[in-house]
Amino acid sequence: MKQEKEKLNKELEALSPLMAALQQKGDGFQVPEAYFEQTTEAVFQRLENSKTAQRKIRILKFRRLAAAATVTGVTAMALLSGKLGSNASESDLFPVLTQTEIETYILENIHDFETDFLLESGADLSLSADNWLPEVDQFNDSDSENLIDQLIGDMEDSDIESIF
Amino acid sequence: MPEPPNAEQKIKALLQSKSTFDQGFRLLMETYQERLYRHIRRMVINHEDANDLLQDTFIKIYRNLEGFRGSSGLYTWMYSIATNEVLTFLRKQKRMPLQGGMDGIDQQLSADKYFDGDQLQLQLQKALQTLPEKQRLVFNMRYFEAMSYREISAVLETTEGALKASFHHAVKKIEHYFKKIAV
Numbered sequence: 001m002k003q004e005k006e007k008l009n010k011e012l013e014a015l016s017p018l019m020a021a022l023q024q025k026g027d028g029f030q031v032p033e034a035y036f037e038q039t040t041e042a043v044f045q046r047l048e049n050s051k052t053a054q055r056k057i058r059i060l061k062f063r064r065l066a067a068a069a070t071v072t073g074v075t076a077m078a079l080l081s082g083k084l085g086s087n088a089s090e091s092d093l094f095p096v097l098t099q100t101e102i103e104t105y106i107l108e109n110i111h112d113f114e115t116d117f118l119l120e121s122g123a124d125l126s127l128s129a130d131n132w133l134p135e136v137d138q139f140n141d142s143d144s145e146n147l148i149d150q151l152i153g154d155m156e157d158s159d160i161e162s163i164f
Numbered sequence: 165m166p167e168p169p170n171a172e173q174k175i176k177a178l179l180q181s182k183s184t185f186d187q188g189f190r191l192l193m194e195t196y197q198e199r200l201y202r203h204i205r206r207m208v209i210n211h212e213d214a215n216d217l218l219q220d221t222f223i224k225i226y227r228n229l230e231g232f233r234g235s236s237g238l239y240t241w242m243y244s245i246a247t248n249e250v251l252t253f254l255r256k257q258k259r260m261p262l263q264g265g266m267d268g269i270d271q272q273l274s275a276d277k278y279f280d281g282d283q284l285q286l287q288l289q290k291a292l293q294t295l296p297e298k299q300r301l302v303f304n305m306r307y308f309e310a311m312s313y314r315e316i317s318a319v320l321e322t323t324e325g326a327l328k329a330s331f332h333h334a335v336k337k338i339e340h341y342f343k344k345i346a347v
Contacts, residue, residue, distance in 0.1 A: 026285075028279055039219065
């Protein structure tokens with residue numbers, strides 16, 4: 001630095017002796033007392049304030065994201081359940097089971113089903129009465145007697161005893 | 165006029181570790197803030213503006229220290245940041261030329277309790293306002309801060325030859341200004 005100052009003095013002397021003389025006086029600017037100590041603290045305070053603000057913003061952003069995720073999740077669930085509940089087709093509910101498989105399962109496990117549920121399922125699954133019962137308007141007394149005889153014939157003795 | 169290598173090395177060593185980073189930054193401020201303040205103050209004149217810009221400069225330095233790769237010296241890098249802050253401020257405030265012209269700077273400095281220069285120093289500041297801002301920067305860095313042309317070149321990214329020519333022109337212009345007011 002000292003070397004550079006000497007070079008500058010020589011340069012100025014050669015250029016302008018007036019400016020060389022004036023250079024020794026300095027610029028005339030002063031600073032308030034203890035200014036630099038206060039500046040250091042002021043800068044650290046601003047950095048601390050900035051960190052606190054950033055932390056708050058991060059928390060706020062996280063809360064917003066969490067709220068957005070919750071809303072999205074709830075909406076998705078509502079849409080999904082709405083689809084299954086109102087517009088579900090048989091293929092949506094039982095995508096890998098055929099109609100025959102479903103009917104076979106119900107008939108094989110008929111004792112496990114409540115009567116009301118069977119009636120509803122039968123309607124839902126297109127198990128209409130014409131598949132296994134004669135039409136009501138064609139159902140006369142002789143038909144009913146024949147059907148009862150057929151059912152009794154299919155029953156075991158133990159089943160008949162359990163009814164009575 | 166950078167700090168001796170051991171001061172810069174000590175600061176860099178402290179800045180390496182997260183646990184001593186703030187300690188290193190405090191030492192950096194204590195070491196360089198006065199010179200950076202004077203550099204800023206000579207350009208913006210007003211102490212309050214210089215104070216704001218100095219703080220902004222150190223905030224930027226703090227936030228970018230991790231990205232500082234050391235391709236240039238720490239001092240040169242900080243000087244570049246301070247210079248950019250000053251130039252941005254001057255352009256924003258349209259202080260070039262200073263509001264109110266020569267009378268404005270005269271009144272401003274006469275009323276400034278942190279300027280205790282005599283008539284010659286006041287005239288010198290008035291003469292400096294006649295220079296383009298880049299030339300004024302070069303003049304201040306060479307004339308008041310005794311920075312070498314190489315150091316100024318690293319800060320302003322201008323060739324040493326161009327800087328030398330700019331400084332010589334500035335000295336002649338100011339000398340001419342003094343001769344003119346003496347008549």
